[in-house]
Amino acid sequence: NTIADEAKMLKGLEIFNETAACAGCHTMKAAGAEGNVGPNLDTVAGLTVESVIDMVTHGLGVMPAYGEEEILTPEEIEIVSTYVVNSAGK
Amino acid sequence: MRIKEKKLNLNRRNFLASTASIAGLAATASVVPISISNANHKDGEKGLPEFISWKDRNALIVHSDKGIETHRSAIGESLITPNRNVYIRNNMPTMTDDQIGNRNDWKVSIEGVKNPKTFTLAQLKKLGHTTMATILQCSGNGRGFFEHKVRGSQWKTGAAACVFWTGVPMKAVVEACGGANASAVFMTSAGVDHEPTGLDPKKAMVERSVPKVAFKDAMLAWEMNGVPLPNAHGGPLRMVTPGYFGINNVKHLGRVAFTEKESSVKYMKKSYRISPIGKKGSQYPSCWEMPVKSWITRPTDETGTVRAGKVQIVGVAMGGTKKVRSVKVSVDGGKSWKRAKFIGPDLGKYAWRQFAFEANLKSGTYNIASLASNGSKKQPELRMENRRGYAHNGWKDHSVNITVV
Numbered sequence: 001n002t003i004a005d006e007a008k009m010l011k012g013l014e015i016f017n018e019t020a021a022c023a024g025c026h027t028m029k030a031a032g033a034e035g036n037v038g039p040n041l042d043t044v045a046g047l048t049v050e051s052v053i054d055m056v057t058h059g060l061g062v063m064p065a066y067g068e069e070e071i072l073t074p075e076e077i078e079i080v081s082t083y084v085v086n087s088a089g090k
Numbered sequence: 091m092r093i094k095e096k097k098l099n100l101n102r103r104n105f106l107a108s109t110a111s112i113a114g115l116a117a118t119a120s121v122v123p124i125s126i127s128n129a130n131h132k133d134g135e136k137g138l139p140e141f142i143s144w145k146d147r148n149a150l151i152v153h154s155d156k157g158i159e160t161h162r163s164a165i166g167e168s169l170i171t172p173n174r175n176v177y178i179r180n181n182m183p184t185m186t187d188d189q190i191g192n193r194n195d196w197k198v199s200i201e202g203v204k205n206p207k208t209f210t211l212a213q214l215k216k217l218g219h220t221t222m223a224t225i226l227q228c229s230g231n232g233r234g235f236f237e238h239k240v241r242g243s244q245w246k247t248g249a250a251a252c253v254f255w256t257g258v259p260m261k262a263v264v265e266a267c268g269g270a271n272a273s274a275v276f277m278t279s280a281g282v283d284h285e286p287t288g289l290d291p292k293k294a295m296v297e298r299s300v301p302k303v304a305f306k307d308a309m310l311a312w313e314m315n316g317v318p319l320p321n322a323h324g325g326p327l328r329m330v331t332p333g334y335f336g337i338n339n340v341k342h343l344g345r346v347a348f349t350e351k352e353s354s355v356k357y358m359k360k361s362y363r364i365s366p367i368g369k370k371g372s373q374y375p376s377c378w379e380m381p382v383k384s385w386i387t388r389p390t391d392e393t394g395t396v397r398a399g400k401v402q403i404v405g406v407a408m409g410g411t412k413k414v415r416s417v418k419v420s421v422d423g424g425k426s427w428k429r430a431k432f433i434g435p436d437l438g439k440y441a442w443r444q445f446a447f448e449a450n451l452k453s454g455t456y457n458i459a460s461l462a463s464n465g466s467k468k469q470p471e472l473r474m475e476n477r478r479g480y481a482h483n484g485w486k487d488h489s490v491n492i493t494v495v
Contacts, residue, residue, distance in 0.1 A: 036183045039154035062294045
C-alpha cells in the first residue's frame, strides 16, 4: 500500500509540475513551485481532496477548468488533488 | 496517505534536475505558459505575505496569500477602514515597485472618446482633484454563509471596507478628451497587472465593463486614506466605480474605453455572473451595483461575552448606489425590530453609515440582527441562492449570537 501511495504521490508531483503546470501559477514548497498568479497553496486554509478536485475540475477566474475542458482526466484530477492536499504546507 | 518528506524531496530534486527550471517546465507545457513575475508573495513577517507585511495581522483572517479578510470587529469603528485593516482580494499578482517604475510616469489611455489620449499620472493630476469616500466590497462577501459548497474564499463580512479615495473625477478626464462617444454603452476599464505573468490576456486581463452612466461619479484614484495608493490595492492608479462591486474598481489601471460592447475577456464574460446553482453563462447578470446591506460589528461572537445592562449595538449600513435611509435592529432573531440611530458623519451615499442601538439586555443568549433600507429596497431575510455565492445581503445569515452574563 505504501508503495502504491508513493507512486501516486510521484504521479501527482508530475501532473502538478508538468502535465497541468500548476507550478506555473502556484507556490508550493514541496513541489519546488514558485508561481505567483493563484494562491500560494501552502497558505490556503482548509484544503480537502474534495475541494481541490472541485476547484481543478471547474476552475476559477484565470484558473482553467481542467475537468470541464478535458485537460486532465478525472483520474489525473483525483491524483493531483490528493498530492496537493498531502503536500501543501509541508 | 503518508509519504516521507525526505523521499519526496529527493524525488523532487531528481525531477527538477532533469529540467532547466520551473519556468522552463511551464514554457513547455501547453496549458498555461507563464514567465514567473518578480516574486513578492513569499512569507513575510507576522504570517502575512511580503507584499502586505505592513498590514495589521491581528485585524485579518488569512484564507490564502491572495484572499485576506478583515475581522468583523476590525472594519473601522471610526467609519473609515484603516489601510492596515483593509481586505485583500487580487485576481492577478500585485505589481511590484520595479514593475511599476516611476509612479508619476504611469500611463493610462482613454479611448472611445472624441480625442483619444494617453495621460501620465502627473498629467492626470492637472486635470482635476477630488476626494470621495466609497465602499469597496468583494462580490463574494458573505459567500461563507452559503450552504452549497461554493468555490472561492469563504468571506463572511470582512471583504468590505469604507475608504477615502483621492484622484481626478472621470468626468474631468472625459471632458479633456472632448467627451465620450455617443454610441458607447459601457465604460470598460482594464488593468495591466496580468502583463508580467505572460498569461493570455483574454483569460487573465482584468477588464470590466460597467454601464456608461457610471463614469459620472467615477474617479481615477492615486491616494487611499491619505497615502499614495498602495500597490496591493492597485497602485499607482485605480478606477473607482462608486456603488459597484470591488471587481469593477480595476487595479493597476492602464486603459479606459467607452465601448458599444462589453469586454470579451473571461473576467467579464464568464466570471462574476450571478447565476442559479448549477447554471452558468454570460446571459446572467454581472456583479455590478451592490445591494442595500448592513451588519453588526459589535458585540459579536468575536468580542466575547457581554455584561448585562446597557449594551451599545453598533454596525455599518450601506444603500448600494442609493443613500441608506434607515436601519432597524432586532435582539430576538428578527421577531421584533426597533430603529437604530445613525451616528458619525455622513460621507455621502457611496460610503457606509455607522449606526448604534442602545439595548438593555438581561443575562441570556441573543440573536441580534440589523436590517437596512435605502428607501426603495430593504434587505431580504434570506440570501439569494446563486452558484458562486455573490451579492449576499440577507439579514438572517449576517446576524450574530451573543451571550450576556
